[in-house]
Amino acid sequence: MGRRGAAWLVAAAAISFAAGVARADPVVTPIEEGIRQQSCDALAASTVGVPQDTSADQSTGVLGALPVAPRGLLPPQIYLRTKRDTFNRRYFFATRGGSIYVQQRTGTDHRWHALILPPCFAGRVSSISVDDDEMIALDGSRRIFTMDNALKDASLFNWTSRWGTPFWTGFGYSLPSGIIAWSWSVVSPSEDGNWTDPARNLHAIGSGKVSHIWALRTGGRRLSFWDPWLPLDESYQMCGPYRGRFRAVNLSASGSTIFVIGPRGDLFTRVYDFDLSGHDRFFFHYSYANQRGKGSSAPIQLPPAAWVHQPKVPGRITSVISIHKVGRNVVHRIIRVAGLDRAGHTGYWQKDIVSLRAGSWRFHRTGLPLRGRLIGNPRRDTPRRGLGRAADIRFAGRVSGARVEVLNFNTYCSPARLRVHPRGGRAFVLVLHNVDGLRQQTRSSGLDDVPREQYGDIEVPRRLLHRAFVKRVLGGRRYSDVTLEVTRGRLQIQELGWTLQRVRRRSGGHHR
Template sequence: MSARAIGRTAVLAAVALVFAGMTTHSVTVADPGCAPVGTVGTPEVTVDESTAGLEALAPAAVDLPEQVWFRTTAESFNRRWSFATRGGQVYVKEAAVLGGWRTVELPGCLAGRVAGVSADDDEVMAIDRDGRFFTMDHALSAPRDWNWSSRYGTPLWTGPGNTLPPGTLAWTWSVLSPNEDHVWRDTAGNDHPVGGAKVSHVFALTHDGRRIQYVDPWLPVDHSYEMATPHGGRFQAVALSTSASTSLVVNRFGDFYTRLYDFDISGADKVFFRYSYEDQRGLPEAPDMLAERVDGRYAAIQLPAPDWMRQPKVPGEITDRISVHKTGPGSAARELRVEGRDGGRNGFWTKRLTDESWTFVATGQPLVGTVLENSATDRSADTPTTPSPYDYMGVSPQGWSAQVRAFDVAVTPTPLRITFGDGDGLDLILHTVDGLRQMPQEPGISSQPRQFDGTIELSADLLTSLDAQPAAVRDFVRNILGGKRFTDTSVAVTGTGFHIAALGLSLNRS
């Protein structure tokens, strides 16, 4: 759990209740010898807008750019500061000033071992050579306020630490905060307060660019949570950048997609947030998180979560050095950048999230990324992938059968086919959300049961014309689904079985 609902005090109290009496049997993470809890993960109460403490840092003795234009893991920035890593160290300068780099003081266990750094909002994530996470907090304040921690995971960001998922091709740090972002917008067009805390994730591009795993510091120490790439996971990305829960990906053909998504936005955090698949358009927005959570007169968070949005093609040469950063409050306040060339000039192409076209900014800096093909046509589905092998089927005592094909933990919704004994059929939609867990879960589908929050959706047209449907369909909708368009259900999945509680039916791998 990252950004939580009702205010900072209520957040911590509620989480304490969730985890009370529980132990964490997490994956083993070697303690690097410095793991202060500090104040990592808490919202900034006050921010020192001065540069106090900067003058005490030693001037950088390495060659660094005068300006940082991209949020990568070699160089990064937030609203106030630019960061870079060279030779295992971290360097900082004022973002609005050319040059002036100084050496960041690091914990002894991290100094000389930094392999990557990513800044967003008031936090900086550093990864050491073993892939371990180190977080620096208060990164929008003066350097004298900065503090480091290797803690990560349950409870309350005080766990033993975590690492990048195996096979990570690219990673990025993302922070959605009440102080900087204020609100985010769902698919019904309603704005929702970020809450009393923040949403912080490491997003990692894995599995040859076909999966995105995200690692939240308030969730168990594992690598189980995923966000599918575009086209139901068939899109093969070569680069990833995320800021304030907005991810930007590109493939080798220069096709760009963005998506607003994190643990809370996905629908997973039902302890602190109220979600609904019912149409929330036109309902008033709640004045605060408490009212939104408990008062049904206000709009709930619309599900399903926002999907990937295709971005226009860049009209020029580009590389795989991409970047997204926040520019102000609200989930539309994002700027996209991609390194490239125009008319023989080096620089970057840029656009605001909702702009219809890109513009070019010349920097004169040499190109660093790998040049992409950037086809003039959409080739986002031109990287064939094998469908998920997890097909399930079961027969009820009443004689009707249910079938789920190519189930994927990161892809939703999934078609759910009901077939009756007389040959009539009913096509339903099964929405699944990877819910809140307190114990580590193996990635993907395995012999360990994986629990989902599910919702069965019935076509609105079919519900309207129910009296005209075959008898078997009418009876199923009325008796099993209660005559409702949306039916909530728990779903449990293993490599051999698939249980849908609302149907009272267990399906077997087929």
């Protein structure tokens, strides 16, 4: 990735200055406290965040020398990626009793072994998630610890508490409260190679990879993500299905693909990450104009990929879901849903996200205890039932010789309708795209009194290109890149000199 590949040397130089300093839990004695703090400080030094070295791998036998897990503590293997059990292409990982255990997926040793964790968080792990070559562990205070080389020999496993700007050298971070589910997502040049954008063009993933923690927040409508290269705040989110109105009950993520399930078994997937989806104009070129057939040298196609409504599972299920990446170019992903077959056998339903036929689900028996509680799963799609209220707001003003209204602006859910009322002419509607830009300073989520800068684009439908307003104000272009500055009270479009004021709803639902 551009910004990450270009910046890794700076990151490596800065690593020695960054260390996590906050202790997640109290300790018993001053000696223990000192040992733990020294361990936390030492976690500043790590290979996390530097370009992946695919040649630095060897079989040392270290894994087999690690302590063997107690008999019966863990299942024979892992089928579903959850907050306690997870896997990548090479290993199964699980956490029990504050410890982390690992098992090889291939070879002759199928025993579970206990990882030797740094004293900083040993015995205090509450949840884990692995994807590609990196694993995240959270302690009881939701403090983030990252393990690198999760696809290599166990002798190369190493941990850091670093998190945040600049370049993954920040002093560390703890996830906020109010999280229903979370998952770690990584794409890399070694495992994925390229992104496939909505125009089906390939774009190379840089050496720094793209790594996000995805979280479903309380209420089931907010989807937050944290990137270790970005500020330590809650300001970045992705729009959920139905413009953020769909209420999900669980989430899983892998390889820049997010998977959610609703309370009645409705399933959605979406390919999305910071670089692919338009947030980083500093290192990438994007375009809302049609780029189909233009190849890898073309700008990345926007808007980003939409949510895909997956077919219902034809059987009894729970809310426990899992996704993992397979293949190259961010196309194929395997989704699984825990459940029962017609005979009542336990296991999971599985399919590839690209297969949208109702009959594409296949059941796999495991013989293990059912994961999660059964939920209602009517045969018909029911995603519109129980939708939340839209978070859209309206701005209006008289600018450029016309009354202009942004009818349904949403910080995280683009686009909005931009209605123009020219003097003496008929009103018409344009499209206003918006997406959060690259920031290095912390800020709040949503809108407040501090201007929020977003990358925007005004799209003109072809049938409206002849309108005098379009020719005079937008130069007759179909697409016009603009910069938005938005607060809770106004929206400014800098390049056009527009300032629109918020139109607040009256108690009866009307605007004023």
